[in-house]
Amino acid sequence: MAEKKIRVGVVGVGRGMSFAGMAEQVGMELVALCDTWEEKLRQAGQRCGVATYTDYEEFLGHDLDAVILANYYHEHAPFAIKALAAGKHVMSECIACKTLGEGVALARAVEKSGRIYFFAENYAYFNYVQEMRRLYQAGEIGEVQYAEGEYNHPVDSRTMNLLSPGLNHWRNHIPPTYYPTHAMSPIMFVTDTRPVSVNALSIPRSEQDEQRLHVRRNDIGAVILCRLNNGAVARLMGLMMRGHSIWYRFHGTRGLMENLRTGDQSSLRVLHEEWDRREGEPAERIYHPEFPVHPELAEKAGHGGGDFFTSYYFAEAIRRNEPPYLDVYRGIDMTLVGIQAWRSCLTNGAPVEIPDFRQESVRRQYENDDWSPFPEDRRPGQPWPSIKGEITPSPEAIAYARSVWAEMGYTGE
Numbered sequence: 001m002a003e004k005k006i007r008v009g010v011v012g013v014g015r016g017m018s019f020a021g022m023a024e025q026v027g028m029e030l031v032a033l034c035d036t037w038e039e040k041l042r043q044a045g046q047r048c049g050v051a052t053y054t055d056y057e058e059f060l061g062h063d064l065d066a067v068i069l070a071n072y073y074h075e076h077a078p079f080a081i082k083a084l085a086a087g088k089h090v091m092s093e094c095i096a097c098k099t100l101g102e103g104v105a106l107a108r109a110v111e112k113s114g115r116i117y118f119f120a121e122n123y124a125y126f127n128y129v130q131e132m133r134r135l136y137q138a139g140e141i142g143e144v145q146y147a148e149g150e151y152n153h154p155v156d157s158r159t160m161n162l163l164s165p166g167l168n169h170w171r172n173h174i175p176p177t178y179y180p181t182h183a184m185s186p187i188m189f190v191t192d193t194r195p196v197s198v199n200a201l202s203i204p205r206s207e208q209d210e211q212r213l214h215v216r217r218n219d220i221g222a223v224i225l226c227r228l229n230n231g232a233v234a235r236l237m238g239l240m241m242r243g244h245s246i247w248y249r250f251h252g253t254r255g256l257m258e259n260l261r262t263g264d265q266s267s268l269r270v271l272h273e274e275w276d277r278r279e280g281e282p283a284e285r286i287y288h289p290e291f292p293v294h295p296e297l298a299e300k301a302g303h304g305g306g307d308f309f310t311s312y313y314f315a316e317a318i319r320r321n322e323p324p325y326l327d328v329y330r331g332i333d334m335t336l337v338g339i340q341a342w343r344s345c346l347t348n349g350a351p352v353e354i355p356d357f358r359q360e361s362v363r364r365q366y367e368n369d370d371w372s373p374f375p376e377d378r379r380p381g382q383p384w385p386s387i388k389g390e391i392t393p394s395p396e397a398i399a400y401a402r403s404v405w406a407e408m409g410y411t412g413e
């Protein structure tokens, strides 16, 4: 980490500030920030003491080696493509692309550029997920047959409004399947599988149990069944139902492993049936695994250490000039699970393929696919973000949302 510093710029000063704070620890030097929200940018620029830009093209003109994208969730692909074309390495927050057509363009752009693209899926780097990968590779549970991944994160109406300033903010419009990467990345990372098809069902918001003082037009949750390329099945669950849950389980041909549901949830439970036990092997063991490398830095980082490892492995990939594990193809695979699952939800669970964009022949079939639930793409044939169709927030909800946005200095629609 003491080698020549990689000059990095961050786009988006919300979530982006956690990347900004991590730069130095991984041998990067933060040199610029970019955001269109001027006041937030000014404050962030002062805190970090670096150049600030409201215009992305000008920001790319700064002397930078790498760009970290933490701008709006569904606008990463066009920003990544521009940065790659300008010769920058890219780390992108989830999701990788908002449509299949964008995914095709992104995969091609990464290949053409020869630069590093890193998909910043921090949930793959929890202490217990890294340990699950180590155990899996050592044959502890054999081959995966069934896996579960849950990322369910409920918030109250006030927090919802604070997180989503603007009637058209992306959080107010993402279908509940569109945030699958936190549930999916540990499954792919532990087992080295890729998803090949999905069947999904959506769960609409209920009139009775919602406070409804927010302006979300999407469903509250979804369950996705995912066929993996070794024949196994994974169940993904999320997104905002009551009962916070970050949980992963793997059933294999020789045992089971999962993180604990209660108590120390970053502890791991490994289980073997009586007839599978090897000599001296306990039927059950529960322990809190250490991080495999740099535990002192990981323990201080957000998201269970994951925020350290995404930046760390991004910097490592640049220094070694080798594609990272969370490369563009895995980023697109995970992202497509969410998009294709929404297609499945709208047909009440019919199977939908997850195309493999590693292959140009497959890409050609999807390069014009611009199916999108976002307001800027609305036209006949585009989906709503709820299986109930168009949802109109109440005047009370809009008034309350506007009062929260005013408090935080948001002046847009």
Ligand SMILES: NC(=O)c1ccc[n+]([C@@H]2O[C@H](COP(=O)([O-])OP(=O)(O)OC[C@H]3O[C@@H](n4cnc5c(N)ncnc54)[C@H](O)[C@@H]3O)[C@@H](O)[C@H]2O)c1
Pocket: 011, 012, 013, 014, 015, 016, 034, 035, 036, 037, 040, 054, 056, 069, 070, 071, 072, 073, 074, 093, 094, 095, 120, 121, 122, 163, 303
């Ligand atoms: N991995 C994680 O644990 C995690 C956690 C939080 C957020 N995220 C992801 O990080 C991203 C950002 O999340 P957030 O909560 O900060 O979202 P946000 O919508 O609150 O913030 C996005 C920021 O980008 C800025 N922005 C938008 N368009 C821009 C443009 N054209 N040029 C420059 N700046 C622009 C906005 O002004 C805003 O400050 C999302 O993709 C989200 O999914 C990931």
